Amino acid sequence: MTDTVAQPSVADAKAAPDTMAWDSGLRRLMMIYLPLSCFVLILLFPFYWMAITSFKPNAELMNYKEHNPFWITSPTLAHIKHLLFNTAYPRWLWTTMLVAIGSTTLSLIASTLAAYAIERLRFRGSPYVGLGIYLAYLVPPSILFIPLATVVVQFGLFDSPMALILVYPTFLVPFCTWLLIGYFKSIPYELEECALVDGATRLQILRRITLPLAVPGLISAGIFSFTLSWNEFIYALAFIQSGANKTVPVAILTELVTGDVYQWGALMAGSLLGSLPVAVFYSLFVDYYVSSLTGAVKE
């Protein structure tokens, strides 16, 4: 019933905006804004909860009868202070940053060269090499972590952040290569041909022409790699043993969760601080991020 009545109204509203404006306005409210607000509310609530718990004194944290749990009456920095000064949290943050930057750099170099070779140097079988590298992305870390742990031990890298820097590219390189192949494809081949005719070497072409033009692609590949390596958990859990060398996600779970009484304030503060670098980094480049995810389809 509503469909048959409302349907012409959409078409009519386009032709004569005033006549059915109220009807379509209400319809929009119910069909778009209301569900959208619910989605946003539910998707963001855990972060709000994480943030508010980080600043709540323990008395309010454990007492919903006298304090409204959704608000803080006397915010405190005690949890964050505890985290920064009584735990190795700064060290964990540093290690995570080091690992993320190291593996991102390594992956970007490897995948830029690979994408260049596959897309620009074109050789027999290059599509298959591309497909092979891409298929590597479909091999989940959950299958690999046990044999990889023995490989890491063989190489004498057990308990070293270096192991993570070398292992993370296995899931970063396929992704970045695939992303960069797409970017290289969008750069006109004629530009390189002109440079070749002018006598530039292949490496000069890569450095002076292709790379500068692929900067947006490099940035989005870099952001993806950084967030993915910041996020990684299972390898870091399996390969790192000593408390000081752990990455933030692993350390919070294995070092901060102790005993029967969880320190929720400190745990949430740790989660919040651990999420912030990624969130800040992401927000700086969010346009690249979203547009590369939405397939560079822009309005």
Place this chain on the structure above:
Amino acid sequence: MSVTTLPPLALAPRQPSWLVRLFDYKPFLIVMCLAPAVGLLAVFLTYPLGLGIWLAFTDTTIGRKGVFVGFENFQYLLTDSLWWNAVFYSVLYTGIATFGKFALGFWLALLLNNHFPFKSLLRAIILLPWIVPTVLSALAFWWIYDPQFSIISYLLVDVLHWRSSNIDFLGSPWPARFSLIAANIWRGIPFVAISLLAGLQTISPSLYEAAMLDGASAWQRFRYITFPMMMPILAIVMTFSIIFTFTDFQLVYAITRGGPGNSTHLLATLAFQRGIAGGELGEGAAIAVSMIPFLVFATLFSYFGLARRKWQQGESND
């Protein structure tokens, strides 16, 4: 003839060293360009994958080289109720979570495809659950599921008075299973929504205009235009989603570690418990390898089941 002296001068810098010339030799350059990526993947992906399959047929433990034992590990797994449990929960977890993610993600994508103010800002913040490290948001869920101080219990008991007692989310098997699935869906919605939004934006508006002129209802337009046009991208995103949901580890490890009573073990967490924590590398590897058939089946099913539609509709395959 002063002109003749010019070409040698101009050519002078064009006599590069043997190194530069070597890099201009295409086969060499190709090998050099591919070496880092292929090398990394060979050493840290292909070799471990092979090694993992080999380990699955040995009785290796931490600190002791194993010997080949044939199918013993797998025969043992078939009699192991915990393995069957993990298979059951992995399939259930993947099935319900994938369905939830795609139903809600598709809906969110359709909503985001409308015009409204602050659209790009909204798209940006909606991706947050996907950006933030899973373990850290899982910890937030753990706290949300706390038996005593759960905010959901507070809402249901003290605010809405719908229940008389707090829900013990993670204390017994079924509530724990569904709590984890809910957290997984929450985390997966943004990625599905943004990927499908990309697909939605490639559908030409003229198709909808033509359908509107023919008097198609909103549902008909969705059923006969949006849905079939989205099939290829749905197939790809779903294949990815199934692979990564089935092999999920972080969420379960962070929230329940397989408990209560081993009821929420996924194959990945069981493999970790046996292989790394328990030291039985061979058995752990066998559990990890036992995921492969499920993954292959799920991939083929989702990919061909959905992508098949593409050529049925007479579109070109690419």
